[in-house]
Amino acid sequence: MHPLLHDRRAFLAYVASWLALSYVPASVLALPGGGRFLSALAAAAPPTVLFGLGTLPLYYLCQALPLRPTSIGRVLRIQSGLALVWSLAWLVLLALAARVVDWSIPGGLADEVERRWGPLVGVGAVLYLAVTAFHYLVASTRSARATEQRAAAASLQLREAQLSLLKAQVHPHFLFNSLNAISALIVADPRLARQLCVLLAEFLRGSLAMGERGTVTLGEELELARTYLDIERIRLGDRLRVDIQVTPLAAAVRIPALLLQPLVENAITHGIAGSVRGGTLSIEARTTPAMLVVTLTNPFDPQAPPRRDARGGVGLLNVSRRLAAAYQGATLTTHRDPDRFTSTLVLPAHLEETPHAEPVLAAQGTDRR
Numbered sequence: 001m002h003p004l005l006h007d008r009r010a011f012l013a014y015v016a017s018w019l020a021l022s023y024v025p026a027s028v029l030a031l032p033g034g035g036r037f038l039s040a041l042a043a044a045a046p047p048t049v050l051f052g053l054g055t056l057p058l059y060y061l062c063q064a065l066p067l068r069p070t071s072i073g074r075v076l077r078i079q080s081g082l083a084l085v086w087s088l089a090w091l092v093l094l095a096l097a098a099r100v101v102d103w104s105i106p107g108g109l110a111d112e113v114e115r116r117w118g119p120l121v122g123v124g125a126v127l128y129l130a131v132t133a134f135h136y137l138v139a140s141t142r143s144a145r146a147t148e149q150r151a152a153a154a155s156l157q158l159r160e161a162q163l164s165l166l167k168a169q170v171h172p173h174f175l176f177n178s179l180n181a182i183s184a185l186i187v188a189d190p191r192l193a194r195q196l197c198v199l200l201a202e203f204l205r206g207s208l209a210m211g212e213r214g215t216v217t218l219g220e221e222l223e224l225a226r227t228y229l230d231i232e233r234i235r236l237g238d239r240l241r242v243d244i245q246v247t248p249l250a251a252a253v254r255i256p257a258l259l260l261q262p263l264v265e266n267a268i269t270h271g272i273a274g275s276v277r278g279g280t281l282s283i284e285a286r287t288t289p290a291m292l293v294v295t296l297t298n299p300f301d302p303q304a305p306p307r308r309d310a311r312g313g314v315g316l317l318n319v320s321r322r323l324a325a326a327y328q329g330a331t332l333t334t335h336r337d338p339d340r341f342t343s344t345l346v347l348p349a350h351l352e353e354t355p356h357a358e359p360v361l362a363a364q365g366t367d368r369r
Contacts, residue, residue, distance in 0.1 A: 002057075002059050002060075002141060003055050003059070004056065004138075004224060005056075006108075007085050012261075014052065015049060015052065015053075015273070018048055018051070018052030018053075019048075019049060019051070020054075021048055021127065022048040022049070022125075023041065024044075024123055025040075025042075025044040025048065025094060025120060025123050026040040026041040026044040027040075027044075028116055028120055028123060029043070029044065029098075029109060029112045029113065029116065030109075030112070036107050036108075036109070039101050039105050039109060040112075040313050041110060041338060042101055042184070043094065043097040043098045043100070043101040043109050043312045044094060045305060046093075047090055047093035047094045047097050048098050048127070049092070050093060051086070051090045051093075051124075051127060051131075052131065054086075055086065055128065055131045055132075055135075056125040056257075058131060058132055058135045059135045059139060060136040061135075062136045062138075062139045063134065063139050065078060065079075066139075067136060079129070079132055081123075082128065083125040083128040083129055083132075084121075084125065084201055086124065086125075086128045087120075087121045087122075087124025087125045087127070087128060087363045088121065088124070090124040090127070091113070091117060091121055091124055095110060095113045095118065096112055098110040098112070098113045105164075113201040121167040122142070128182050131325060138228050140180065143295070146204065148324060150326070150327075150328075153325040154256070154322070154325040154326040157215075157321060157322045157323075157325045157326070165332065173320070177235055177356065178196065178200050178231055178235070181196060181234065182196050182197055182200075186277050190236065195234070196231065196234050196284070196351045199227055199230050199231045199234070200231060202227050203224070203227045203228055204306045206223075206224045206227060207224065207258070207261070210257045210258055211257060211258055213257045213258065214256070215254040215255060215256055215350075216254065216255065216257045217250070217251060217252055217253065217254055217255075217259060218246065218250055218253050218254075218255055218260070218285055218292070218294070219246070221252035221255060221257070221258070221259065221261070222246065222251070222260070222262045222283070224258075224261065225261060225264045226262060226264070227260065227284075228264060228282070229242050229264070229268075230265065232268050232273075236272070236273060238278070239275070239277070239278025239279075240268070240272055240278055240279075240281070241279065241280040241281070242280065242281050242283075243280055243281070243282045243283070244282075244283045244284075245282075246283070246284070246285040246286075247284070247285070247286050247287065249287045249349075250285035250286050250287050250292055250294075250349075251285070253287065253292045253349045253350060255292070255334070255347065256322055256326050259319060259322060259323075260294065260345075260346075261329065261333065262315035262316070262318060262319055263296050263315070263316075263319060263343050264281070264283075264296065264322045265315065265348035266315045266316065266343070267281050267296055267298035267341070268281065268298075270300065270341075271299060271300040271341055272298055272300070274301055274345040275298060275299060275300060275304065275308075279298060279299035280298075280299070281296070281297075281298045282295075282296070282297040282298070283295070284297075284298050287349045288349070290348065290349060291346055291347065291348060291349055292345070292346070292347055292348070292349040293344065293345070294345040295342060295344045295345075296342070296344075297340060297341070297342045298334060298340070298341055299339055299340050299341075300339060300341055301338070302338060302339055313361075316334065316343070318333065318344075318357045319332050320332045323345075323347060323352070326347075326365070327347050327348055329346075329348070330345075330346060330347035330348065331344075331345075332344070332345055332346075333346075
């Protein structure tokens, strides 16, 4: 609905403004203060107010034709043509109103409209351009307000993600498995137990530090994911294999902090960990001219019973909500084959100001031993 129709006082002020603007065509037809000026004002007011009401839908046209450097010529051509059409339509209404006034109070206003049609067409065009500028201002203000609301919603989603960080990204099941693996390795392989303790501390510290930041580069997010995968590989052994292919431009794109981690965790917990043979977690990231595309693929055992602590839906829903709050047009889609699950993130590519010139990130496995 048009924003003016939501606010009664704003709508009344809009109508009053057009009543005041009827002074302009009236002053073209008769000198202000003269004997015919009140008659000219009575003839000009109704068509001018109707002009203002009839151009309310221009708000939607202004939204559909935003003023951008690449389209300014096309917009000016369209709006100029419409200005001529609307000014001629307004002139016809003005001529009819002048005849009605002449019928009530003879004064020759209709003849005056015919004699001064050129200046009156100009006045109509100026009125159209003025109301168009007004609607562009309203559309711009509402767009800026919507952007602020999305930013506030994104900030709130990030704070909620920080508060539930240990539950959403470092949930008790993961901690239990890691501590249990450390306990088992203390006697069997003290060196590996120490390494697992270091990795776990590094992951916890990195998760908490990253949660304090609004955005990070995809490369930074993947470094945290590598630490998580190192821990899981010590626990799962050769059942877990990792293949990461990320272009330099994709690694420099900024994304909301801890956006990728739930997807990686979902792929391990509900995919590879539940498969006897294990499998390869594939992470691929690339950029199109304006978008970042991240694809995670993992195998799963279709015969495996569902996990009692199943959180895959919660993690995916959390990512979808954060995307919706932070961006317009960003998506998270999933595809389930008979034995393979794929998650695809598509979001705007906001590059780091000074991306590092480094080769394509590629990893086969994540063992740091």
